[in-house]
Amino acid sequence: MSDFAWGVVAALVKSIIIIVALLTAFAYMTLIERRVLARFQRRVGPNRAGPLGLLQPVADALKMAFKEQFMPGRAFRFTFLLAPALSVFVALTAFAVIPLGDRTTWGTSPIARAWAPFVSDINVGILYTLAISSLAVYGIVLAGWSSGNHYSLLGALRSAAQMVSYEVSIGLSVAGVLMFAGTLNMVDIVHAQVHQGIWYILAQPLGFILYGIAAIAEVNRAPFDLPEAEQELVAGYLTEFSGLRWSLFQMAEYINMITTSSVLATLFLGGWTLGALHGILGAPFIWYGIKVAFFLFIFIWLRATLPRIRYDQLMRFGWQVLLPLSVLNALCTAAVVAFDLQWWVSGLIGLFIILVVSIIYYLRLRAHRQVDKSGIVPKSTGLDQVLPASVRLVNIDPSQPPTSPTHATEPAATTP
Amino acid sequence: MVATGYLFAAIFFLGGCAFVLGGLAFADTLNALLLKGRKRAASKFDTYESGEIPLGSAWVQYPLAFYIFALLFVAFDVDIVFILSWAVIFQQLGWFGFVEIVFFIAVLALGLVYAWRKGVIRWI
Numbered sequence A: 001m002s003d004f005a006w007g008v009v010a011a012l013v014k015s016i017i018i019i020v021a022l023l024t025a026f027a028y029m030t031l032i033e034r035r036v037l038a039r040f041q042r043r044v045g046p047n048r049a050g051p052l053g054l055l056q057p058v059a060d061a062l063k064m065a066f067k068e069q070f071m072p073g074r075a076f077r078f079t080f081l082l083a084p085a086l087s088v089f090v091a092l093t094a095f096a097v098i099p100l101g102d103r104t105t106w107g108t109s110p111i112a113r114a115w116a117p118f119v120s121d122i123n124v125g126i127l128y129t130l131a132i133s134s135l136a137v138y139g140i141v142l143a144g145w146s147s148g149n150h151y152s153l154l155g156a157l158r159s160a161a162q163m164v165s166y167e168v169s170i171g172l173s174v175a176g177v178l179m180f181a182g183t184l185n186m187v188d189i190v191h192a193q194v195h196q197g198i199w200y201i202l203a204q205p206l207g208f209i210l211y212g213i214a215a216i217a218e219v220n221r222a223p224f225d226l227p228e229a230e231q232e233l234v235a236g237y238l239t240e241f242s243g244l245r246w247s248l249f250q251m252a253e254y255i256n257m258i259t260t261s262s263v264l265a266t267l268f269l270g271g272w273t274l275g276a277l278h279g280i281l282g283a284p285f286i287w288y289g290i291k292v293a294f295f296l297f298i299f300i301w302l303r304a305t306l307p308r309i310r311y312d313q314l315m316r317f318g319w320q321v322l323l324p325l326s327v328l329n330a331l332c333t334a335a336v337v338a339f340d341l342q343w344w345v346s347g348l349i350g351l352f353i354i355l356v357v358s359i360i361y362y363l364r365l366r367a368h369r370q371v372d373k374s375g376i377v378p379k380s381t382g383l384d385q386v387l388p389a390s391v392r393l394v395n396i397d398p399s400q401p402p403t404s405p406t407h408a409t410e411p412a413a414t415t416p
Numbered sequence B: 001m002v003a004t005g006y007l008f009a010a011i012f013f014l015g016g017c018a019f020v021l022g023g024l025a026f027a028d029t030l031n032a033l034l035l036k037g038r039k040r041a042a043s044k045f046d047t048y049e050s051g052e053i054p055l056g057s058a059w060v061q062y063p064l065a066f067y068i069f070a071l072l073f074v075a076f077d078v079d080i081v082f083i084l085s086w087a088v089i090f091q092q093l094g095w096f097g098f099v100e101i102v103f104f105i106a107v108l109a110l111g112l113v114y115a116w117r118k119g120v121i122r123w124i
Helices: A003-040 A056-065 A077-097 A110-114 A125-134 A136-146 A150-181 A186-196 A205-218 A243-268 A283-305 A311-338 A343-369 B002-034 B065-088 B095-118
Strands: none
Touching (some): A003 A077, A003 A110, A003 A243, A056 B002, A077 A125, A077 A136, A125 A186, A136 A150, A136 A243, A150 A205, A150 A311, A150 A343, A150 B065, A205 A243, A205 A311, B065 B095
16 A cells, blocks of 8 residues: 555554544543543542442433434524534544654655554644634534524623634734744644753743633633523523534533643643653653643633633633733743744743732732722722622612612512 | 545534434434423423513514624734734744735734724724
8 A cells, every 4th residue: 555545544543543532532531521521629529430430431321322412493593503513523523633742753665654643744733723723712612603592692792702812812922932943833832842852831831821711712611601601691692402412512612721730731731741751652642641731721721710700801811911921921032033042032021021920919919809998898999890890889778778769679570 | 534534524524414313313302202292381492581571572682782792803814824824834934024024013003003993893
């Protein structure tokens, strides 16, 4: 067989292996997340189905498969049925360029290269991942729109606005890495890190943090899980979905998490490499797995620790904090590269900016929390406008009955 | 060599589609065969809005703010395409490239400052 035919066969087999691996990882991520969250909340978590609860994902899958697939009467049928699948297509496709090992993991012959542990080795790898993962918004918007539910549509629109807002910061924070690496290819970015002898997290600490925060918002995870904020929107775009189609959305979310963690590991933590230890057969997968697992654990940790932020805070944070900082990061990195300075200069500048921003944040927090001698009334500094302008606060004397007609109690429902 | 990469990505995409659609079709068939006798009360097919009876169509007009953010996004995202392609070959461009991009980012920042001053990137 020719090299090309071998390549196609290898791509097909590798696709199946990676898809099955991703779906298994998704199933066990749900279990791990529940167990870890339980530990954070001093509970035990699911441990009944099988040893250590290891059969819980199987039980969940069976339960989901046998649930009724409900569709509201007002739904737009075609889109409603297809939107969950669309989410998963997009989530899976973004993983195609993630390298789990070098081109020569199995040897240097053409056939061994065809079986290298990634599906596709294209020269615009990181751009491909960014482009495909930003398509994830289609699944959510179509699902929310086609449900025929007011809350679903609102959740979907919020999600769209959130994802496009943080998309900008993602793109700009990647630019710093690209200036050092000089390539868009994922495998070559890892090679550049090996060649320069550093992980780019050292040269780009600010870029790493910006990318991390923006990526959490991009995959709609806590504390940025506004589209499914149950206190305000029922369950957002998920409201009308049940059974297998609901679990497809969960699948898309977890696969997106895995992809994001992989991109973070590849760009900033050297991907599958660890010193000279990645030469051993099979070792690349272990290093890659450890790095991805570390980021996935942080995802769960953040969910357990941080409360969900309000929507106006979310948009303000995205446009007024993340975006200017990522522009600043790109400019500083450009200056370092243009002046031909060492990588650690860029790292120090990044750490300095992080320090300054943290101090400003701390001072603002303190100003906001300052209390009068009474110990109750927060001191207004003019900076701490926490409520949106459309919300008006009025003083109400509880001893007086409400006088305004808008405050009157609703008339009792007339019964026929 | 480059084009085959996209071909492999397409294979991966089609494999994913086949997996998901196959699974869905299988589950739907299983559902239809094994779970019969569903209730078809009219109120069941209402959308769920926290127990309130839904009023009017869900496909209503929504705030203009979303549109402004979409507009800003398009402006910045196109800029990012330029910045990324510039960043890749930046090491070969040297000083001239740096001055150019400072000018470019300054224009970009001016747009952000303008939007900021107009108050449109402040939600509500």
